[in-house]
Amino acid sequence: MLRIGVGEKAVTGMIENGGIYSVPGFMANGVHAGLKENGRKDIGLIFSTVPAKAAGVFTRNHFKAAPVLLDMERIKSGVAQAIMVNSGNANAATGKEGYLDALSVSRKVSSSLHIDDALVLVASTGVIGHRLPVGKIDSGIDALVLGLHEKGIPLAAEAIMTTDKFPKLACRRGTLGTREVTLCGIAKGAGMIQPDMATMLAFIMTDAEINLSTMDSLFKQAVNRSFNAITVDGCTSTNDTVIIMANGIAGNKTIKGASRNTAVFKEMLFDVLSSLSQAIVQDGEGATKVIEIIVDGAKSVRDARKVAYAVGNSNLVKTAFYGGDPNWGRIISAAGSAGISLPVENVELFFEDIPVFSRGRGIGGNQEKLVSIMSGEKIRVTLSLGMGAQSFRLFASDLTDEYIRINAHYHT
Amino acid sequence: MLRIGVGEKAVTGMIENGGIYSVPGFMANGVHAGLKENGRKDIGLIFSTVPAKAAGVFTRNHFKAAPVLLDMERIKSGVAQAIMVNSGNANAATGKEGYLDALSVSRKVSSSLHIDDALVLVASTGVIGHRLPVGKIDSGIDALVLGLHEKGIPLAAEAIMTTDKFPKLACRRGTLGTREVTLCGIAKGAGMIQPDMATMLAFIMTDAEINLSTMDSLFKQAVNRSFNAITVDGCTSTNDTVIIMANGIAGNKTIKGASRNTAVFKEMLFDVLSSLSQAIVQDGEGATKVIEIIVDGAKSVRDARKVAYAVGNSNLVKTAFYGGDPNWGRIISAAGSAGISLPVENVELFFEDIPVFSRGRGIGGNQEKLVSIMSGEKIRVTLSLGMGAQSFRLFASDLTDEYIRINAHYHT
Numbered sequence: 001m002l003r004i005g006v007g008e009k010a011v012t013g014m015i016e017n018g019g020i021y022s023v024p025g026f027m028a029n030g031v032h033a034g035l036k037e038n039g040r041k042d043i044g045l046i047f048s049t050v051p052a053k054a055a056g057v058f059t060r061n062h063f064k065a066a067p068v069l070l071d072m073e074r075i076k077s078g079v080a081q082a083i084m085v086n087s088g089n090a091n092a093a094t095g096k097e098g099y100l101d102a103l104s105v106s107r108k109v110s111s112s113l114h115i116d117d118a119l120v121l122v123a124s125t126g127v128i129g130h131r132l133p134v135g136k137i138d139s140g141i142d143a144l145v146l147g148l149h150e151k152g153i154p155l156a157a158e159a160i161m162t163t164d165k166f167p168k169l170a171c172r173r174g175t176l177g178t179r180e181v182t183l184c185g186i187a188k189g190a191g192m193i194q195p196d197m198a199t200m201l202a203f204i205m206t207d208a209e210i211n212l213s214t215m216d217s218l219f220k221q222a223v224n225r226s227f228n229a230i231t232v233d234g235c236t237s238t239n240d241t242v243i244i245m246a247n248g249i250a251g252n253k254t255i256k257g258a259s260r261n262t263a264v265f266k267e268m269l270f271d272v273l274s275s276l277s278q279a280i281v282q283d284g285e286g287a288t289k290v291i292e293i294i295v296d297g298a299k300s301v302r303d304a305r306k307v308a309y310a311v312g313n314s315n316l317v318k319t320a321f322y323g324g325d326p327n328w329g330r331i332i333s334a335a336g337s338a339g340i341s342l343p344v345e346n347v348e349l350f351f352e353d354i355p356v357f358s359r360g361r362g363i364g365g366n367q368e369k370l371v372s373i374m375s376g377e378k379i380r381v382t383l384s385l386g387m388g389a390q391s392f393r394l395f396a397s398d399l400t401d402e403y404i405r406i407n408a409h410y411h412t
Numbered sequence: 413m414l415r416i417g418v419g420e421k422a423v424t425g426m427i428e429n430g431g432i433y434s435v436p437g438f439m440a441n442g443v444h445a446g447l448k449e450n451g452r453k454d455i456g457l458i459f460s461t462v463p464a465k466a467a468g469v470f471t472r473n474h475f476k477a478a479p480v481l482l483d484m485e486r487i488k489s490g491v492a493q494a495i496m497v498n499s500g501n502a503n504a505a506t507g508k509e510g511y512l513d514a515l516s517v518s519r520k521v522s523s524s525l526h527i528d529d530a531l532v533l534v535a536s537t538g539v540i541g542h543r544l545p546v547g548k549i550d551s552g553i554d555a556l557v558l559g560l561h562e563k564g565i566p567l568a569a570e571a572i573m574t575t576d577k578f579p580k581l582a583c584r585r586g587t588l589g590t591r592e593v594t595l596c597g598i599a600k601g602a603g604m605i606q607p608d609m610a611t612m613l614a615f616i617m618t619d620a621e622i623n624l625s626t627m628d629s630l631f632k633q634a635v636n637r638s639f640n641a642i643t644v645d646g647c648t649s650t651n652d653t654v655i656i657m658a659n660g661i662a663g664n665k666t667i668k669g670a671s672r673n674t675a676v677f678k679e680m681l682f683d684v685l686s687s688l689s690q691a692i693v694q695d696g697e698g699a700t701k702v703i704e705i706i707v708d709g710a711k712s713v714r715d716a717r718k719v720a721y722a723v724g725n726s727n728l729v730k731t732a733f734y735g736g737d738p739n740w741g742r743i744i745s746a747a748g749s750a751g752i753s754l755p756v757e758n759v760e761l762f763f764e765d766i767p768v769f770s771r772g773r774g775i776g777g778n779q780e781k782l783v784s785i786m787s788g789e790k791i792r793v794t795l796s797l798g799m800g801a802q803s804f805r806l807f808a809s810d811l812t813d814e815y816i817r818i819n820a821h822y823h824t
Contacts, residue, residue, distance in 0.1 A: 063745060233727045
């Protein structure tokens with residue numbers, strides 16, 4: 001297996017015997033249709049040459065955007081052939097008109113592609129509460145469809161960017177029996193990022209042949225460990241959407257149940273989703289650091305998760321990391337208000353491998369080493385609760401004046 | 413009844429027939445003992461000339477600071493005579509040594525005051541995880557006690573400030589039968605402010621004669637409506653403490669049960685706590701605006717509270733207010749991820765009295781009026797859930813680059 005990185009560096013990556021970020025049987029494209037004022041790509045399309053098995057995970061926000069409502073209906077069939085996405089407008093809080101707008105865009109796409117409209121999924125990201133500029137989008141769809149090509153995935157990745165600083169792509173290739181299968185994904189994130197599920201868009205494509213319920217189950221597990229284990233600002237958007245499409249073109253023996261093939265595919269899937277989700281944190285709005293928060297020794301994953309999010313969403317913790325201050329007191333304080341009972345005397349906290357808190361109090365010394373750890377771009381903190389054997393790992397970004405600048409002035 | 417304001421302006425306020433911020437039978441003082449490097453007051457003392465009935469509400473953080481642990485024990489007696497407080501060091505995450513340090517300070521105070529040590533309560537605020545500089549504090553206690561006087565409450569208010577920009581005081585006077593009673597309070601806040609309970613210190617003094625269980629019950633109600641209904645940064649500290657002392661010197665008929673006296677006292681108490689808690693938000697770290705968030709039409713107060721906090725703690729909402737952007741989409745999105753089921757079609761949102769969201773979508777127009785509302789220093793938003801008759805009101809501050817500056821560089 002050969003791995004491709006994420007983010008800016010990834011653009012130079014190559015998969016052996018294949019193009020950059022291409023998956024057999026998938027074509028993609030991204031163009032500018034006039035939704036973004038800066039002339040950048042703002043509509044994207046992913047197309048499978050044959051109908052693909054499909055599964056999705058969507059936002060739990062009660063104000064679901066129109067495209068989310070449409071996709072949740074359509075994905076029940078377990079099959080899809082295209083994903084049409086726009087940035088610059090979320091088509092959220094737009095009422096029934098918004099739903100009709102989403103439907104109208106999907107119809108234009110299905111008609112251009114000559115496929116059943118029910119096989120088109122849609123996604124939107126951008127400002128909330130404004131009607132989707134359907135005219136602009138429609139006028140771009142012909143060029144979008146005409147330009148579909150096998151190496152178009154990076155163009156689609158660009159088209160879904162909003163405040164993202166770099167496009168997010170990841171690919172893995174694996175061998176299933178005598179067949180080689182490929183799995184690629186694109187994502188956008190940056191702000192309104194706290195999973196539950198992860199507040200972002202991600203689209204995963206594979207040519208593997210896989211049983212639908214096996215895929216659905218592996219996909220949900222992978223999302224829980226990746227997009228549902230990151231936070232930038234604790235805000236869950238109205239538009240979160242992660243979709244996987246598997247078109248079966250690789251011709252492998254169907255991935256199903258507990259098998260070697262399943263294990264290989266699972267590893268590829270987890271790895272691609274993990275790469276994409278970490279890229280989102282790294283590119284969090286204004287972020288300068290990625291904080292890896294491991295909570296172990298918990299009674300349940302749910303408890304570990306609660307504590308991890310309490311720490312990762314604490315503005316005081318996030319600003320301390322930004323300032324390079326090994327202020328473990330803020331971490332302890334955040335953990336203590338997570339809403340679960342903690343055995344104060346047993347809790348231990350580490351910065352990388354350096355213990356900083358134990359038996360209810362701080363551990364002196366190592367200040368120089370701690371300051372050096374805090375100057376890194378990726379910092380691991382481990383909080384051991386001393387209550388059980390369950391754990392949860394969360395990736396969080398720091399909180400900076402750049403975040404304030406971006407969000408105090410990003411408009412409506 | 414005559415009301416005194418809060419904050420900077422309040423310093424010029426006067427109570428008829430009395431000094432500024434004085435309560436019969438209470439003396440106070442604040443001096444510099446060397447905990448703060450800038451030479452400002454850092455230890456304060458409140459003393460009742462006779463033992464007073466006392467009640468307290470403390471942080472729910474599981475990592476409770478040493479002074480909190482000590483007070484929680486002592487307040488069980490329902491009686492106290494002095495509150496010794498220091499800023500500059502929280503005496504939190506300091507283990508058993510920290511507890512002994514708190515005890516040692518209280519002993520020095522009780523010995524200087526010639527009172528039973530069990531009648532001394534202690535409170536600390538400042539950096540977490542450093543041993544309390546007991547030597548410095550002890551060396552200041554004699555001067556602190558010697559300087560106790562009836563008009564010393566503002567000095568104590570200064571002594572508890574950390575990143576506060578102004579001292580917080582509020583007084584009310586009322587008539588119970590033929591007797592006049594006074595109730596004054598001081599508070600500090602600024603950062604790590606999210607109640608549950610409100611993350612701050614507040615000390616309330618009254619000369620009223622009141623039944624202990626009546627006081628305890630009214631006090632808890634008042635705290636829930638004030639200090640437990642504000643948020644600056646969503647962080648709950650290890651040191652939150654609100655204490656009330658009633659010394660009975662006014663000689664009124666004991667306040668008890670459902671009576672006219674109880675109603676008068678309750679109003680005074682609610683008003684003083686409400687003033688102090690709003691002053692804390694107004695002085696939130698880096699805050700430029702106070703956002704009053706009213707959630708009504710909820711099935712339960714608990715639901716209303718959840719939604720209000722989801723909105724008030726959303727960094728995206730808080731930065732939008734800082735930027736003066738009437739970005740109601742962020743409010744709707746935050747409400748939708750509060751973890752309660754919402755009837756999207758029934759939810760309505762108002763900025764002051766202007767409707768901005770109804771029937772699942774934004775309401776256009778009024779942009780000029782909205783921009784004008786957003787330019788104010790205090791802005792009310794009302795979210796009507798359309799599910800029931802319960803409500804909750806939260807005061808939140810905005811999130812600014814000044815907050816980042818303060819917290820990225822405040823040290824350990």
